[in-house]
Amino acid sequence: FGLTCVGMDATENGIVYAAIVDRTGVITQTGPLVPIMNNIIMSITEHMDFNTNTKRQFKPASATNDHSIQYVLEDSIGFVSAAKPTFQTRICFAFLEQIKSDYKINCDPPKMKRHIDKLMEHYSKDPSVDKVLQIQSEVKEVTEIMNKNLSKTSFQLP
Numbered sequence: 386f387g388l389t390c391v392g393m394d395a396t397e398n399g400i401v402y403a404a405i406v407d408r409t410g411v412i413t414q415t416g417p418l419v420p421i422m423n424n425i426i427m428s429i430t431e432h433m434d435f436n437t438n439t440k441r442q443f444k445p446a447s448a449t450n451d452h453s454i455q456y457v458l459e460d461s462i463g464f465v466s467a468a469k470p471t472f473q474t475r476i477c478f479a480f481l482e483q484i485k486s487d488y489k490i491n492c493d494p495p496k497m498k499r500h501i502d503k504l505m506e507h508y509s510k511d512p513s514v515d516k517v518l519q520i521q522s523e524v525k526e527v528t529e530i531m532n533k534n535l536s537k538t539s540f541q542l543p
Contacts, residue, residue: 399509400480401452402426402467403501405488408435412462413494415501421450422467429454435461440478445470457481462488476515480508 402422404414410430414423425448435458443454452467455477464481468474483504488497508514 398469399472400466400468400477400505402465403480403484403505404463404465405484405494405497405501406430406433406463406465407461408433413498413501415498416467416505418450418452418467422452425449425454426465426467429456429465430463433458433463435463442474442477453477455481457485459485464488472509473515475517476508479514480504483508 400416402414402416402418404422404426405412406426408430410427411423414426416422429443433456438459440457441455443449445451445453449467451470453470453472453474454465454467455474456463456465457478458464462485464484466477466481468477484497484501487500487504491497491500513519
């Protein structure tokens with residue numbers, strides 16, 4: 386596509402684009418890269434099989450403006466995100482699952498756009514959304530406590 390990313394802080398990490406699509410096109414989209422990602426997403430949308438529920442990811446490449454792109458298709462509706470290449474895929478899919486769930490409750494595009502903006506910020510910056518990282522941190526903390534307790538008891542032995 387030969388597009389370059391402008392207007393974004395190069396150090397910014399996270400989800401930079403989200404859309405809800407159907408076979409006719411974009412229902413709603415948001416994020417700082419809408420003008421850049423629109424053509425890329427339209428091209429991907431043209432190749433989606435809206436009759437099949439599926440999940441898919443495209444790794445960062447020049448065709449994706451060096452962003453990873455993920456989508457979840459369910460009931461002929463697609464939920465799409467684009468993220469910086471270093472951002473965790475599992476968080477992107479958790480973000481898309483949240484959008485999908487919320488869209489079933491409220492499918493009003495203007496309200497969803499505002500809601501998606503908030504979710505994008507939350508999933509991009511709140512470390513608590515990464516359950517794997519959170520569990521790893523908790524395991525590390527418990528291991529340190531156990532090692533500390535073991536070292537205390539080994540000094541008490543005769």
